[in-house]
Amino acid sequence: MEETKNSRRHIIDVKTLELSQPGFANGISTQLQKVISKGENRSLNDEEKQEIIENAAEKFGEFLEALGVDWKNDPNSMETPIRVAKKYVNDTWKGRYNIPPNIATFPSDHYSGLITECNIPLTTSCTHHHESILGKVHISYIPSPEGEVIGLSKMNRIVEHFGRRGAIQEQLTMAIHQAIDKVCTGNMGVAVQVVATHQCVSCRALNHKGSSMVTTKLSGNFETRPEVRNEFFDAIKSSYMSKG
Numbered sequence: 001m002e003e004t005k006n007s008r009r010h011i012i013d014v015k016t017l018e019l020s021q022p023g024f025a026n027g028i029s030t031q032l033q034k035v036i037s038k039g040e041n042r043s044l045n046d047e048e049k050q051e052i053i054e055n056a057a058e059k060f061g062e063f064l065e066a067l068g069v070d071w072k073n074d075p076n077s078m079e080t081p082i083r084v085a086k087k088y089v090n091d092t093w094k095g096r097y098n099i100p101p102n103i104a105t106f107p108s109d110h111y112s113g114l115i116t117e118c119n120i121p122l123t124t125s126c127t128h129h130h131e132s133i134l135g136k137v138h139i140s141y142i143p144s145p146e147g148e149v150i151g152l153s154k155m156n157r158i159v160e161h162f163g164r165r166g167a168i169q170e171q172l173t174m175a176i177h178q179a180i181d182k183v184c185t186g187n188m189g190v191a192v193q194v195v196a197t198h199q200c201v202s203c204r205a206l207n208h209k210g211s212s213m214v215t216t217k218l219s220g221n222f223e224t225r226p227e228v229r230n231e232f233f234d235a236i237k238s239s240y241m242s243k244g
Contacts, residue, residue, distance in 0.1 A: 017100050017179045025127040025166025026175075029096040036099075043098035049089050052097070056085035092125055095164035101157045103183050105150050108143035112188065114231055116140035117152060118239035120159045126200045127166035135196025135212070138239075139180060140232045142221055147186030155180065169194055169215050177217040189220025191232045 020027030028036075031052060032044055044052075061081040064071045071077035089097060120137040137159045143149050162175045177192040184190070193216045202209045221228045 016182050017175075019175050019178055020171065025093075025096075026168060026171055027096070027165070028099075032097055032099070041099065049097055053082070053085040053089050056088065057081040060084050091164070093165050095161045096166075098161070100161050100179070101154070103150055103154050103157075105148040105183060105185070108145065108147050108149050110145040111143060111149070112145050114140050114142055114228070114235070115149060116232065116235045117155050118236055120156050122159060122163050122194065122196060124163040124165065124167040124172065124196075126198060127168055129200040129204065130166070131199035131203060133167055133169065133196050133198050135194060137176065138191075138193040138195075138232075138236045139176070140191040140222070140235065141180055141184050142188040142190075142228070143184060144186040144188050147188075148184055150183055154183075158183075169196060169198075169213055173215040173217050177219070181219065187220065189218070189222040189228065191219075191222040191229070192217045193232075193236065 018027060022028050022033035023030045029044075029052075031048060035042065035044065035048075058081070061071060064077070064081065069077060071080055116139070118136075118138045120139065122133070122135045122137050124133045125131065126133055139155050139159075158179045159176055162172060162179065173192055173194045176194075177190055180192065181187065181190045193214065195212055195214050197210075197212045201211060218229060222232060223229070
């Protein structure tokens with residue numbers, strides 16, 4: 001049966017959505033890049049990830065020894081190298097070892113208003129110090145009457161995918177924006193705002209707790225039409241007010 005314009009389609013081309021150079025902390029890993037360069041559009045499998053975990057655990061043990069930690073004889077630290085390695089590969093940096101999630105798109109059915117989701121949870125880590133960055137992401141886009149929309153949870157999946165890496169907040173904001181822009185073809189504008197606290201500020205050096213960083217990327221009508229931009233910011237304000 002011939003596929004029609006209104007059929008689902010999936011965006012899974014990692015090259016379309018990536019901004020960062022492979023191997024950089026905020027890009028895909030060198031191991032995943034090797035797989036993709038062979039024409040295999042897939043995530044690393046369990047065996048490939050386990051090899052990374054074992055290699056990383058060995059090196060982290062050496063790192064602890066360089067810091068003067070007798071981890072091999074400390075009952076509280078004996079499993080630390082493998083635990084840390086697993087944390088990076090399976091959790092903190094899992095977005096570096098997996099291709100973007102499948103994103104199904106649907107016809108907009110002539111809807112051309114804002115589609116906004118606020119307060120998407122963000123958990124990522126600072127590329128510089130590997131300290132946690134915790135916050136919220138607000139996303140809005142405007143489909144054209146003949147354009148496409150995505151399921152609401154897919155915006156959460158995009159944030160999760162690019163957040164689970166090393167991060168520079170400015171670059172992360174751009175990565176999320178580009179992904180939404182590429183997936184929602186024919187859109188008339190995309191807006192992304194990230195509000196986050198950085199533990200590299202609150203837990204080291206200055207120890208300034210309570211400060212947050214705000215980054216915003218606007219395109220299309222959000223950039224050129226003040227009333228559209230204000231509608232996005234008003235939606236964010238309303239989401240905070242509704243939380244009491």
